[in-house]
Amino acid sequence: xxxxxxxxxxxxxxxxxxxxxxxxxxxxxxxxxxxxxxxxxxxxxxxxxxxxxxxxxxxxxxxxxxxxxxxxxxxxxxxxxxxxxxxxxxxxxxxxxxxxxxxxxxxxxxxxxxxxxxxxxxxxxxxxxxxxxxxxxxxxxxxxxxxxxxxxxxxxxxxxxxxxxxxxxxxxxxxxxxxxxxxx
Amino acid sequence: xxxxxxxxxxxxxxxxxxxxxxxxxxxxxxxxxxxxxxxxxxxxxxxxxxxxxxxxxxxxxxxxxxxxxxxxxxxxxxxxxxxxxxxxxxxxxxxxxxxxxxxxxxxxxxxxxxxxxxxxxxx
Numbered sequence: 055x056x057x058x059x060x061x062x063x064x065x066x067x068x069x070x071x072x073x074x075x076x077x078x079x080x081x082x083x084x085x086x087x088x089x090x091x092x093x094x095x096x097x098x099x100x101x102x103x104x105x106x107x108x109x110x111x112x113x114x115x116x117x118x119x120x121x122x123x124x125x126x127x128x129x130x131x132x133x134x135x136x137x138x139x140x141x142x143x144x145x146x147x148x149x150x151x152x153x154x155x156x157x158x159x160x161x162x163x164x165x166x167x168x169x170x171x172x173x174x175x176x177x178x179x180x181x182x183x184x185x186x187x188x189x190x191x192x193x194x195x196x197x198x199x200x201x202x203x204x205x206x207x208x209x210x211x212x213x214x215x216x217x218x219x220x221x222x223x224x225x226x227x228x229x230x231x232x233x234x235x236x237x238x
Numbered sequence: 239x240x241x242x243x244x245x246x247x248x249x250x251x252x253x254x255x256x257x258x259x260x261x262x263x264x265x266x267x268x269x270x271x272x273x274x275x276x277x278x279x280x281x282x283x284x285x286x287x288x289x290x291x292x293x294x295x296x297x298x299x300x301x302x303x304x305x306x307x308x309x310x311x312x313x314x315x316x317x318x319x320x321x322x323x324x325x326x327x328x329x330x331x332x333x334x335x336x337x338x339x340x341x342x343x344x345x346x347x348x349x350x351x352x353x354x355x356x357x358x359x360x361x
Contacts, residue, residue: 055277064276071306123273171281178281181288182271182304209245213253219292220248228240 057170072096081192098144098151134163199232272307278314286334290341
């Protein structure tokens with residue numbers, strides 16, 4: 055992947071496929087590190103699948119025997135001296151099921167891939183997931199950018215879908231302003 | 239500054255318009271958004287379709303949606319177009335520029351750009 059924001063889009067699609075209704079995407083950043091956490095309340099994974107989930111030859115897809123989403127993300131984190139952790143509780147075994155993927159990056163490492171267009175990723179997720187609530191939070195030092203689709207829905211009511219062009223345009227401007235402030 | 243409160247203004251403005259949009263939508267543009275699609279550049283392709291359909295005033299008639307792996311990863315970004323009474327058209331190796339062209343020629347004027355379809359792909 056050319057941007058970490060594309061990995062975030064990809065990992066969040068796993069949550070949607072796991073029938074999650076809530077997906078939290080939290081970025082914590084300082085001058086040296088970036089920690090990306092994607093957590094969901096989806097169906098989760100059992101211990102045996104969890105153990106081999108970062109192996110490229112494990113996948114839930116039915117069209118191919120290779121799944122590269124998590125292996126890529128792990129490799130990209132490790133290339134910078136960072137790491138990737140996954141914890142998961144399967145719905146068969148736990149009431150509070152779901153998955154948490156955490157990746158840590160060292161930004162000053164030469165192999166660090168830039169975050170890229172995170173605004174496009176958030177807008178793409180909002181566009182694609184009428185049945186999922188996203189909480190997006192990016193903290194940089196003391197400042198932060200936050201967008202919650204639950205809060206958006208409360209303002210919009212039941213009638214206006216999140217995928218409406220007017221709503222997506224608003225989200226794009228809201229995040230653009232937020233980011234101008236964040237990296238001020 | 240943009241605020242959440244502006245969404246209630248959008249809600250007011252769109253009252254009554256949504257009913258017209260829903261249900262009348264009959265053409266579907268489906269963009270593959272699995273790892274293979276995303277890595278090959280599906281995100282800007284999807285956004286180009288959303289933007290162009292809005293610019294063309296076709297929001298009620300055409301829906302843009304996302305799907306998982308279509309199974310032909312080497313041809314990504316892949317876009318499928320479903321229109322009632324017509325055969326599905328599969329465009330391959332898409333770019334935002336090609337997406338704009340597809341909206342202009344195929345969606346607006348009904349002319350399939352066979353050069354970009356899978357049947358014509360020399361790969």
